[in-house]
Structures are given as C-alpha cells and as structure tokens.
Amino acid sequence: VAGGRATGVRLASGDFHVASKAVIAGVAPKALPGKLLPDGSGDAGFDAAMKKFRYAPGTMMIHLALDDLPDWSAGAELRQFAYVHLSPSLDAMSRTYQQATAGILPDEPVLVIGQPTAVDPSRAPAGKHVLWVQVRMLPAEVLGDAAGRIEPGPWDAIKDAYAERVLEIIESYAPGLRQKILGRAVFSPLDLERENPNLVGGDQICGSHHLAQNFLFRPARGYAGWNTPVSNFYLTGAATWPGAGTGAASGFMLAEQLGGR
Known part of the structure; x- marks a missing residue:
C-alpha cells in the first residue's frame, strides 16, 4: 500500500x-x-x-471407501440420492449448535452425507463406493463433551474418537455400515484450517x-x-x-x- x-x-x-x-x-x-x-x-x-x-462453528469431514452403499433403514430409495441429511429434529439441530458454540462436543451432531457414487459410479472402482460425511457443527476449541465420553483436548488427539461416535450414529440409520468400510480418512476442524486458512476453526x-x-x-x-x-x-x-x-x-x-x- x-x-x-x-x-x-x-x-x-x-x-x-x-x-x-x-x-x-x-x-x-x-x-x-x-x-x-x-x-x-x-x-x-x-x-x-x-x-x-x-466465525461459525466448525466442521469435521470423514471420507469412507466402501464395499457398497449404506442400507438405509428408512428405505432403499435413499441409496439413489446424492445427499442424505441425518438429524432427528429441529430441536436436536438447535441443541447441537448451542453445544458447539459453548465449546462442547455435541452428543448427536448434524450429519450431511454425500453419496457421490450413487449418481456417478466412475468416482470409485467398479462395484465399490465412496462416502463423505460433513459433521456439523463442532467447536474449534474443545472444552467438554455433551456425552461425557471424550476428555477435552486438542483435536489431533480426539478426532478419531469423535469419528467413532459419528459412525455409531450412521450405523443406527444404516445397520451394517461398518462391515462395508474398506478405509477412512478423518479431518478435524483444525485439519481443515491447516489445509485452507479461510476455514477458520473449521468454519466452512x-x-x-x-x-x-x-x-x-x-x-x-x-x-x-x-x-x-x-x-x-x-x-x-x-x-x-x-x-x-x-x-x-x-x-x-x-x-x-x-x-x-
């Protein structure tokens, strides 16, 4: 200047x-x-x-390589959609936001699940699939856990434990998912900011x-x-x-x- x-x-x-x-x-x-x-x-x-x-609360990204798409208990037609949103109610979404803004890991985060291979099979080897999960909304700095199961700490130390919670939630909507997982990659809000400084605290x-x-x-x-x-x-x-x-x-x-x- x-x-x-x-x-x-x-x-x-x-x-x-x-x-x-x-x-x-x-x-x-x-x-x-x-x-x-x-x-x-x-x-x-x-x-x-x-x-x-x-800035808004952060996001965690989980990428899964799968043998097959999830078997959604709500109906087989969900296997055809590019996106599936998981949250039991608007009240649950509001609670998740309040927990995240208070620095607390939500007990039941809002999940946005992408099924790219449902609409574009070329994104995976023949007969295989990929899935990405946006875990919304999470604190940039973890001060506690609403479920009381994860000790507060840096994201690098707790992201895998929180990813397990996410998979448990998805499993409740799509039983048998874990048996289909071939590999996974987990990116915490901190990881997202490291990759792109514009994602402050993982705020997408x-x-x-x-x-x-x-x-x-x-x-x-x-x-x-x-x-x-x-x-x-x-x-x-x-x-x-x-x-x-x-x-x-x-x-x-x-x-x-x-x-x-």
Whole structure:
C-alpha cells in the first residue's frame, strides 16, 4: 500500500506482483489486519471489525471407501440420492449448535452425507463406493463433551474418537455400515484450517450469518460493497455479501462493478 492505495501483492517468497487495476482478496477477514495489511488499513474501526468478525462453528469431514452403499433403514430409495441429511429434529439441530458454540462436543451432531457414487459410479472402482460425511457443527476449541465420553483436548488427539461416535450414529440409520468400510480418512476442524486458512476453526461458511453480520453488515457496516478503506483493495468470498453457498456471487458482482471502471 502506498499513499492509501493498493499497489500490489508481496508473497512470502519476497516476490512482488504489481496490481495494474486492483487487488482482490478472496480471504477470511482474519487474514487482513497484520497479514495482508501488516500496517493496518488506515481505518481503526475497519481493522477492529475484521478482528472481531464472528466465525461459525466448525466442521469435521470423514471420507469412507466402501464395499457398497449404506442400507438405509428408512428405505432403499435413499441409496439413489446424492445427499442424505441425518438429524432427528429441529430441536436436536438447535441443541447441537448451542453445544458447539459453548465449546462442547455435541452428543448427536448434524450429519450431511454425500453419496457421490450413487449418481456417478466412475468416482470409485467398479462395484465399490465412496462416502463423505460433513459433521456439523463442532467447536474449534474443545472444552467438554455433551456425552461425557471424550476428555477435552486438542483435536489431533480426539478426532478419531469423535469419528467413532459419528459412525455409531450412521450405523443406527444404516445397520451394517461398518462391515462395508474398506478405509477412512478423518479431518478435524483444525485439519481443515491447516489445509485452507479461510476455514477458520473449521468454519466452512466463512463467518456467522446472523443478522448482525449479514446484508449491509457483511463483513462490516459500510463495507458490503466489497470495498475496504484502502483504495483499489477489495475483499470478496463467503465472508462478504451475499455470503456462503451463493455460487461465487460476490466475486461475480464485484467483477461487474469493476468492469465499469
């Protein structure tokens, strides 16, 4: 930044890339103060808002290699779906969220199960299948366990034990699943952040979507147009309006906005 204007990006290697028109960062707000903007933005209010940006609970990912798709007790037709959601009720979902935000491992997390090979058999060897499980929602830092079975500790030490709980839950909906498992890989919220720093605490939606952090308040009041206090420096991605799960809409709309300049 020179004279309040973004001039380019310096990489960790020291290489510098000049910005001919603008710098567009598809990052979580956490990456701005002290990192992408090591001297701050020049606006203390904006910098404080980026530091206080509220992230959502984390996610665990479990990937399974299977001999066959699960035999869902609710009906064989579920074997044809790309996604199966598991949670007994809206009340259970609410309880899970409350537990996670309090730093507690949920006793019955919400599970989103992907069955890619149900719709695309080419994703596995002939006759075999893959399954992925999104375990929603989990604390970034574990302070306790609602089921009282797992001692609090770092995710690296407890992720496999929690994965066993998840498999127990799936087994209750699809008996015999464990006998079909050929292999598994477990990624805790911490693992996800290691792979992608934008997944802060394993938050896959890049920030809470509560009203206080949505619409004209996303990522902060006065900056819903992907602008920042630094001229020609823009923030895009799920942390900005219109949020997560919108098909890269923020980048598309910003590109249209910049195209007129």
